[in-house]
Amino acid sequence: MTLQYPALSDQQLREHPWDAWQCQRTMARLVFFREKRMYRQCFDELWSSRKDISFGQNGGFWIGRASIEKNLVQALENSSIPTGSSVALQSLMSPLVEVAADGATAKGMWYCPGVRTGQTSGGQARAMWFYARFAADFIKESGIWRIWHLFCGGEFTFDVGRSYIPGNGMALLPDAELPMPGPGEMPILLGADYGDGYDLPVNLYGITSGWSAYPPEPRPYETFSETFSYGADPFMEGTK
């Protein structure tokens, strides 16, 4: 489908690149805050004040402020896992940011190579590649671009210095049995409920046959109601 660009005034043409850049800045600060383990500042500064914020990853979504604060701030701050000199580095590459014609929201996608170090339970040092796709809806609040929905799709992870072997539910190489999804089919929902727990276990990245369809790239759009969401809503249609 050919890209359809909304008609923009000179004022919009002037503002949108800067708005897109501000969204990139927000994502960069998110990555750096999390690497520096500044979870509270990350949440307070970068996330929208809306009640319907969400964070999604391969296994499901956390929905709502209480759920995200509990799992992305408190749980990490109170974690008993020793961090020591371990690092969790994630880079943002291939930025694609579309600002809505009305200037109220934006959508962005990045490809995120990463590496993480830590220790096994036996105290042995370990490092793993962790490559992912980040996709986010942003909303402008009082002139500041904040995160509304964020999806982190883990592409693959495996040990540094070892041959890549498919596994962990994030295979690059095809399995022996090739599934035959229909057009536009999304994985089966295992359950759906709003709350402050681990709400929507959804198997999105059982990659067995090439690049996963989710998340799709942003496309130019007029206003948020005319585009899709990187939140949990697309997975909940028909189940409410």
Added chain:
Amino acid sequence: MMDNKKGINRAAAMHEIENAMARHCYHHARGTHRDELEDVWHSDSNLHNWSPQPNVMQSYVINHEKNAQTGYVRRLGTHMKEALAAHDYRNLEEISVHTLAAPILEMSEENDFCKAIWYTPGYVSPALPNDIYRFVKCPTWMWERYAVTFRPDADGHYKITDFANMMDLSVPMDSQCWTSKATRLRKDDEKPPMQVDRDFFHAPALAKRPSGFGCSERLDERFCAVKELEAVIGMRTFYVGRRQQAEEVETLWCKNEPDVRFSQENGSFSGLELLKSTYGVDENRKRDAFDERLAQVEPENAGQPDTVRYGTEVLNYQTFSTPCIELAGDGLTAKGLWNVTAALTVAGGDGPVGFWAWGKCGVDFKLEDGTWKIWHMSVSTQYISPAGQPYDPAIAEELAPFGIGIEAQPDGPTVWGKDIPLPEPYEHFQNTFTY
């Protein structure tokens, strides 16, 4: 100050071009090459020029779809007809992820074309059996460079016309190093040894671009200022990769600031003359040491040009991404923090050794004669490991493959794993910290 309309168009064009290039990457990864042609390539196919794929429609679209369809048909067997009609099989040939980092965007004066360079540290993985898909045999790291020209299409939106890509390294994930003879010589492969031309791509004409505008109230000008800063860093990647750090110091670094400084783990080097005599000759010094060592361990390769000695030449491929940039309120300075993802080749005891290195780089910029220059640069390595070997943190403490200035003493102490702070909004440089 830029002309109002020209400035608006310039900013909008650069934003659109970055998005278009990213769309190329995602389409390419998914195998939707035909859609990519429609979305981001110029509608006049006579303008298409892709090196080394001369016929874009045939080689990039048709051949790919044919391969993917062949594989899909083979898998599905008797269910072929129904499945072909129901499923987009184009993602079944390969996953080809060429990420975009260290951008350099050069808009022409009249905004009628843009020449851009990106560094692409990515990977390629086959989704088809080896008898159908022959490009790589297994998941493979593939780090390349892109040089792309964009021109406005009939609809006014900027699209790709010229495209050139050159590979810097290719090695199976993750148990091999590109320097190993098993990887380099490829005796079991029909293809000739990989050739890499480090001098491919001419240097962009950085100096003549409109610059500054950091304090402008016009958002298009502030956006252009950010792109300028990204391009300065992209140019640094370009010069380092080509062992042209003398040119880098001459072109990109402040000349009028007595405290111009480069810092990394093994110390700080302050002042332009010290920078020239240490940082500015570092890559050449390492190349000489490398050649000397190589002459001892692999005399058959010593003295050969880079194009035939892939894997045995000094490699310093440093990509900058995740930009977090703050423009000073007074418009005179700027600060930025980047992630650095690097592949390095150095002279080890038994020959060339490759490393993966990740870290941070904090940079202070200052306007000199209306052009952004690097004032202070501070690099911190957070992860380093020999390519093709399991991680061992003890190695990190012993390594200084990018150490500089063996003839000169650094100004500052060695600090391994130092923290590089996030920049915050500021008005004047005296209100912020120094990198």
